[in-house]
Amino acid sequence: MITLTVNETDYELDLDPRTSLLDALRDHLALTGTKKGCDHGQCGACTVLVNGRRINSCLTLAVMHDGDAVTTIEGLGTPEALHPMQTSFLNHDGFQCGYCTPGQIVSALGMLDEFRAGWPSHVSASLDGQTDLSDEEISERMSGNICRCSAYPNIVDAIRAARDERADKGESEGLA
Ligand code: FES
Ligand code: FES
Numbered sequence: 001m002i003t004l005t006v007n008e009t010d011y012e013l014d015l016d017p018r019t020s021l022l023d024a025l026r027d028h029l030a031l032t033g034t035k036k037g038c039d040h041g042q043c044g045a046c047t048v049l050v051n052g053r054r055i056n057s058c059l060t061l062a063v064m065h066d067g068d069a070v071t072t073i074e075g076l077g078t079p080e081a082l083h084p085m086q087t088s089f090l091n092h093d094g095f096q097c098g099y100c101t102p103g104q105i106v107s108a109l110g111m112l113d114e115f116r117a118g119w120p121s122h123v124s125a126s127l128d129g130q131t132d133l134s135d136e137e138i139s140e141r142m143s144g145n146i147c148r149c150s151a152y153p154n155i156v157d158a159i160r161a162a163r164d165e166r167a168d169k170g171e172s173e174g175l176a
Helices: 021-028 084-091 101-116 135-141 152-168
Strands: 002-006 009-013 047-050 053-056 069-071
Touching: 021 047, 047 101, 053 101, 084 101, 084 152, 101 135, 101 152, 135 152
Parallel strands: 002 069
Antiparallel strands: 002 009, 047 053, 047 069
């Protein structure tokens, strides 16, 4: 028996130890917002936050997360009160079929927290953190999230706009 806190609700689960975190969410908790694309860590459709960090939930076993806090797309907003990142994806036409979108949105929030913490990316000019979240930075940092519809330019616009709006309000870039 393990305990998972998912979207601030505690669940006790008796799982086959081979169950991935993705399958635990989708098949045992009926949280199907998190998508299964490749099931091999290659597409990012299954991205969730675990203790605030983004991970591919298909690549990890649920039993490895006993006591952890998981945030899925269902934990970010409701149809009546969208999360600002969800609103930005709508406003900037950041999706077509929408299959990759939950993973993109969750990944974007994790990515912005990483950026704020000063983590460099492959394209960062310096290893000491960087101040400008350029389109190139966003694209590189989101490169683990594949969009088969190729909505990438609008996804980058949506992420930048959501981040700029929060920065204008003096808020942090991430979930906080
Ligand atoms: S389903 Fe997990 S990375 Fe593709
Ligand atoms: S919107 Fe269709 S896969 Fe991204």
